[in-house]
Amino acid sequence: xxxxxxxxxxxxxxxxxxxxxxxxxxxxxxxxxxxxxxxxxxxxxxxxxxxxxxxxxxxxxxxxxxxxxxxxxxxxxxxxxxxxxxxxxxxxxxxxxxxxxxxxxxxxxxxxxxxxxxxxxxxxxxxxxxxxxxxxxxxxxxxxxxxxxxxxxxxxxxxxxxxxxxxxxxxxxxxxxxxxxxxxxxxxxxxxxxxxxxxxxxxxxxxxxxxxxxxxxxxxxxxxxxxxxxxxxxxxxxxxxxxxxxxxxxxxxxxxxxxxxxxxxxxxxxxxxxxxxxxxxxxxxxxxxxxxxxxxxxxxxxxxxxxxxxxxxxxxxxxxxxxxx
Numbered sequence: 001x002x003x004x005x006x007x008x009x010x011x012x013x014x015x016x017x018x019x020x021x022x023x024x025x026x027x028x029x030x031x032x033x034x035x036x037x038x039x040x041x042x043x044x045x046x047x048x049x050x051x052x053x054x055x056x057x058x059x060x061x062x063x064x065x066x067x068x069x070x071x072x073x074x075x076x077x078x079x080x081x082x083x084x085x086x087x088x089x090x091x092x093x094x095x096x097x098x099x100x101x102x103x104x105x106x107x108x109x110x111x112x113x114x115x116x117x118x119x120x121x122x123x124x125x126x127x128x129x130x131x132x133x134x135x136x137x138x139x140x141x142x143x144x145x146x147x148x149x150x151x152x153x154x155x156x157x158x159x160x161x162x163x164x165x166x167x168x169x170x171x172x173x174x175x176x177x178x179x180x181x182x183x184x185x186x187x188x189x190x191x192x193x194x195x196x197x198x199x200x201x202x203x204x205x206x207x208x209x210x211x212x213x214x215x216x217x218x219x220x221x222x223x224x225x226x227x228x229x230x231x232x233x234x235x236x237x238x239x240x241x242x243x244x245x246x247x248x249x250x251x252x253x254x255x256x257x258x259x260x261x262x263x264x265x266x267x268x269x270x271x272x273x274x275x276x277x278x279x280x281x282x283x284x285x286x287x288x289x290x291x292x293x294x295x296x297x298x299x300x301x302x303x304x305x306x307x308x309x310x311x312x313x314x315x316x317x318x319x320x321x322x323x324x325x
Contacts (some may be wrong), residue, residue, distance in 0.1 A: 027087055027265050028061040035091040037076025039069045043206070047122050047253045048092030050285060054276035072162050073097030074108060077256075081115035085260035087269060090119070095164050095252050099308035103316050104162045105323050112309070116256040118301040119270050122277055123291040124250040126226035127168045127204045128236070130219040132195055135202070140223040140242055143202065147178035156180045157191040157200035162323060164251045165191070167312055168204035168225060170319040175246045195219060206251050208290020225249040252294070254301060270298060 034052060036045045045067065052063045068076035077097050083089040098112045112118065129140060137143040147154060158166035161184045173179050183200055185191040188209055194200045196218045207230060213219045214233070224230060224238050225247050239247035255273050257266070274295040276282055283293050296304070315321075 025264075027262075027268060028059060030088060031062040031064050032059070032087070033089045034063060034065045035076045035080050035089065035093075036065060036067045037069060037073035037091065037093050037097055038067065040067050043251070044073075044092050044094050044097075044253055046289070047286075047291075048255075050282060051092070051122065051255075051273055051276045054279055054282050055272050058272045058275070072101055072160065074101055074105065074110070077101075077112075077116075078109040080256065080258060081110040083258045085117075085258040085262070087257065087261060087265035090255055090257045090269065091116075092122070092253060092255055094254075095250075095308065096162060098254055098256065098305055099252075100162050100164065100167060100312050102309045103313035104321065112256065112305055113302065115259050117259055117261045117266060117298065118305050119255040119257055119266070119298055120274050120277075121252055121254045121294045121296050121301045121304050122273070123286055123293055123295075124252040125206045125208045125290045125292065126224055126230070127165060127249045127251060128207045128210065128221050128225065129172070129202065129223045130195065130205055130210055130214065130221050131202045132198045132200065133218055133220055134198065135220065137222070138220070140237070140239070140244075143222055144176050144178055147173075147176070147180060151179045152181055154180045154201040155183050155199075157183050157185060157195050157203040159188040159191050160184045160186065161321075163188075164249065165204045165206075167315055167321075168249045169202075170321060171249065171315050172204065172247060174315065174318055175244060192219075204249070206290065211290055223247075254305070266298070 034048050036048045038044050048065055052065060068079060073093050073096055076091065077093060080089060080091045101108055102112060137146055156169045158169065166182060166184065169182060191203055192205060192210060195203050196213060210219055211232060214221045221233060221236050223242060224236050226238055227248055229236060229238060277293050277295040286293055
């Protein structure tokens, strides 16, 4: 459990306090809990802690970051959905928790759009097609040709069933008319290790997570699932450049709160979080980790999450994917 102390609310919030309900005028008057529904050290944890550190100049109460992992974020998200919508419990979570779980798990104990307010989509990073270093294919086209020649012969490692890297591989097989064998691991680290060790053939991994491995020659990156090339890897094409449409896939992190949040309290939270993320300090650190800062509005964030749920629902149905793999 980690605590970060905030100072006074900014002048803009104070200026409109006269029109706020009493609870909103005084907010915050007690510690604010940020649920991270994953173990420490992952992307959601990193984003949550970085944002709260930089938010310190705008709040006057302690902030408690609590890691509550389990079921691809469903354990922590379900707890958030049961909390009072008073601004004292929020969550920093991922595409898996907010965009994929609703499409994958029929008995999910929460609905991101019915039970939560999506405050902002904080950051995103594209997924990249990477392979073991000694694989014969040197381009995405050659890999696709090999998959078509020998269906279900290559092992695609992922951080787990229902993860963005798993579903990106499923989408890849669907749009290219190929197939492979999904091998789920308990996290991105083990999947990357086995890929570099030659125990798996290919994977779709977050660019930021594997960039150094590619630079060191421990993996080969064949294509990027992004709207444009990465300035750090200018020689790696996007799938769209290769004529493969529908393969723009980003992993992302977002902040959410229980549904029914007081609009004035919501405004304070959104403003504080997005200003922290857009600060030069945060932007520089996040870019080094391979993240692009979005920090969009609640309206934009809600529409984005709705689109993601719809998209992955289609992929899951087409691939006949179950939570068990």
